[in-house]
Amino acid sequence: MKNLACQVCFITHFYLQRHGGCFQNSKLIRPINYSALVRGRPKRSVVCRSVENVKSSSVPEHPSSSDNNTTSVVDTKSHNGYSVRTVAETISDFLKRFRHPIPSIYRTIVQELLVTTHLARVSLGFQYDPVFALGFQMVTQVFFKSYPKAAEKEQLFDSICKALLLDYERIKKDAAMLEEWTKARTEQDILQAMETGGQDEISNTLYSIGQNEWFVYSRLFGLGLVRMMELCGEEANSERCKRWASALHISSLKLEQDLDTYQQSLERLKQAEQLFAELEARQKKKLAEKLAERAKRAQEEAMKAEQQEKS
Structure with missing residues (x-):
């Protein structure tokens, strides 16, 4: 198959089959006879029409030129x-x-x-x-x-x-x-x-x-x-x-x-961002609790050490 049609043709054909729309009757892409390809005896030559062989660029990399x-x-x-x-x-x-x-x-x-x-x-x-x-x-x-x-x-x-x-x-x-x-x-x-x-x-x-x-x-x-x-x-x-x-x-x-x-997609993104914000808030809360616990322990140990020195 690689010798008969380029990768883009197959990707594009699969994409168009799924999404349809204004491309369904487009003249830009010729149909591919898959049954002929499988048998190895194509009824007509397969020509890739998704190829661009022109030299002018729509958005040049250097606009100044x-x-x-x-x-x-x-x-x-x-x-x-x-x-x-x-x-x-x-x-x-x-x-x-x-x-x-x-x-x-x-x-x-x-x-x-x-x-x-x-x-x-x-x-x-x-x-x-x-x-x-x-x-x-x-x-x-x-x-x-x-x-x-x-x-x-x-x-x-x-x-x-x-x-x-x-x-x-x-x-x-x-x-x-x-x-x-x-x-x-x-x-x-x-x-x-x-x-x-x-x-x-x-x-x-x-x-x-x-x-x-x-x-x-x-x-x-x-x-x-x-x-x-x-x-x-x-x-x-x-x-x-x-x-x-x-x-x-x-x-x-x-x-x-x-x-x-x-x-x-926008609604799903908002839900995902809200979920991540809640998770981040929980993690920050847990971290703050751990730091507070460590500070409390350090204070208690300092008080114990001070009492031992006095005794």
């Missing part, structure tokens, strides 16, 4: 024109960059962020945009709000971005720009920008997303939309997801699923 284009296709290492990083390589890259232990309740979040974003990045039609950047910033601000080692948080986020071939500084800048733009507008203004464009760069970027039939939806893009709903003073819910998805011509089902996953 790039242009201002935020929607070009991503860059990956190329071997003979057909190569793409695997999930394992991305995770390995992250582990080399960030060598600090990650608390257990945040470990799963980091791993899922790396895997889901990697799968979106290796799709041929992936395009970086400010909505994606805002989604990443939302995850870092909301899910890592109570991260116990504040001094390591920025390094953690930067390591995640570099492992995904993204520029953390560029993401923060674009997210802040979109955040400011969204706060100054109503939901109707934003929907109109998505449907007709406008006089500013962000309006035209949103419009171009809706007009791009090859657009690749990602979870971070969906969370960026959720954050935009909140910033314009509206509650993120199913009905609003349908309206925004319709304006952008993307799958409302996928957006609603990501909203539901986000809300459930």
Whole structure:
């Protein structure tokens, strides 16, 4: 099988079977005839279409040397024109960059962020945009709000971005720009920008997303939309997801699923953090009791020694 299709094809195919959504009828990935592969006599040649063999980068590692284009296709290492990083390589890259232990309740979040974003990045039609950047910033601000080692948080986020071939500084800048733009507008203004464009760069970027039939939806893009709903003073819910998805011509089902996953994950994280806070409080209480007991014993021994000296 290794000679017929790359690892990314199988990972992506499995991911799409489970999650479905707007990818189900995508032209970006050709179906694989598994029965033919098993027999060893494929009816047609299997071509990996998840490979990126272009040289322009959506988020260059050195912003000063790039242009201002935020929607070009991503860059990956190329071997003979057909190569793409695997999930394992991305995770390995992250582990080399960030060598600090990650608390257990945040470990799963980091791993899922790396895997889901990697799968979106290796799709041929992936395009970086400010909505994606805002989604990443939302995850870092909301899910890592109570991260116990504040001094390591920025390094953690930067390591995640570099492992995904993204520029953390560029993401923060674009997210802040979109955040400011969204706060100054109503939901109707934003929907109109998505449907007709406008006089500013962000309006035209949103419009171009809706007009791009090859657009690749990602979870971070969906969370960026959720954050935009909140910033314009509206509650993120199913009905609003349908309206925004319709304006952008993307799958409302996928957006609603990501909203539901986000809300459930946030609730579980809050419960876990509360549990750990209670455990930490108990440990501190036990430690304080032990120290008090030791101090009491030391005082008693000192009093005994003093009495012996007097006698």
